[in-house]
Amino acid sequence: MIILYLENCKVTAHQQVNETDYIITLQTDQIARVSEAGQFVQVKVTEGFEPILRRPLSIHTVDREKKEIKLYYQILGKGTEILSKVREEEIINLLGPLGTGFDTALENSKALLIGGGLGQAPLLYLAEELERKKNTVFLALGTRDEVSLRNVVCFDDVCQEVSLATEDGSVGFKGYITDNLPEIIETFKPERIYACGPSPMMKKIKEIAKTYQIPCQLSLETRMACGIGVCLGCTVKPSDQSKPYLKACVDGPVFWAEEVLLDE
Numbered sequence: 001m002i003i004l005y006l007e008n009c010k011v012t013a014h015q016q017v018n019e020t021d022y023i024i025t026l027q028t029d030q031i032a033r034v035s036e037a038g039q040f041v042q043v044k045v046t047e048g049f050e051p052i053l054r055r056p057l058s059i060h061t062v063d064r065e066k067k068e069i070k071l072y073y074q075i076l077g078k079g080t081e082i083l084s085k086v087r088e089e090e091i092i093n094l095l096g097p098l099g100t101g102f103d104t105a106l107e108n109s110k111a112l113l114i115g116g117g118l119g120q121a122p123l124l125y126l127a128e129e130l131e132r133k134k135n136t137v138f139l140a141l142g143t144r145d146e147v148s149l150r151n152v153v154c155f156d157d158v159c160q161e162v163s164l165a166t167e168d169g170s171v172g173f174k175g176y177i178t179d180n181l182p183e184i185i186e187t188f189k190p191e192r193i194y195a196c197g198p199s200p201m202m203k204k205i206k207e208i209a210k211t212y213q214i215p216c217q218l219s220l221e222t223r224m225a226c227g228i229g230v231c232l233g234c235t236v237k238p239s240d241q242s243k244p245y246l247k248a249c250v251d252g253p254v255f256w257a258e259e260v261l262l263d264e
Ligand SMILES: Cc1cc2nc3c(=O)[nH]c(=O)nc-3n(C[C@H](O)[C@H](O)[C@H](O)COP(=O)(O)OP(=O)(O)OC[C@H]3O[C@@H](n4cnc5c(N)ncnc54)[C@H](O)[C@@H]3O)c2cc1C
Pocket: 040, 051, 055, 056, 057, 058, 059, 071, 072, 073, 074, 075, 076, 077, 078, 079, 080, 081, 118, 121, 122, 220, 221, 222, 223, 224, 253
């Protein structure tokens, strides 16, 4: 049964992380109560008509006691620009939680979480859930530069180890995190991989996970419109071509790597 809420949520904090990235904290009785790691919300960024479509943002973390969720987002265009201007105490309308999240039925195991850029957004909630179930959690995060890593301290309490890579070499390994992945896997020996990031990165991780025969879940950043399975704007090709196309908004955004066919 799908449990879905349309809630008016008060902004209790809105923090700028760097020039383009923000963390918004929202008070939400229902969504905080039922959401799972890897799910997302559709955010109505304005009371007006422009933009008309809601914007999908992953649930970054949840505080059930305080009845709050946090969203980590980057200004990309009009919708996120409008969102960045919202102040504390204002009300934002959310639809959610949406989608199929990560499989967290894992205990006393070793999990490797891999994020690329904004792919870090859903991984904090996942890391918290896995740590709660006594898993050892290793985070591998790749971004363009040091500035995009300003939020990584949030992971310190729930991850045993953190490995960083930047394209400009300002922090950690210089290059893509996937270039360093075989070494990370051979050192940490994970029993499960979870990843979120751009499509070429997901494709590479799928190949590497297959080589090492590690079960792997991928959260795809497929563009979405309705977010509830109606518009067919988010289709993903299944690996088994005899099966119908998958919808990222309801069947995903998280898929088992072998379920989906990924284009660059
Ligand atoms: C399930 C899901 C979860 C997401 N979680 C987050 C999150 O936690 N934090 C976050 O910052 N963003 C997240 N995104 C992306 C976010 O939804 C878009 O950045 C946002 O909708 C852009 O809206 P906008 O009006 O600011 O920009 P628009 O004006 O709509 O677009 C600006 C530019 O960004 C491109 N763009 C829009 N959406 C995407 C996308 N999904 N992937 C790549 N390029 C895109 C457009 O083509 C355009 O070039 C998520 C997307 C999905 C589908």
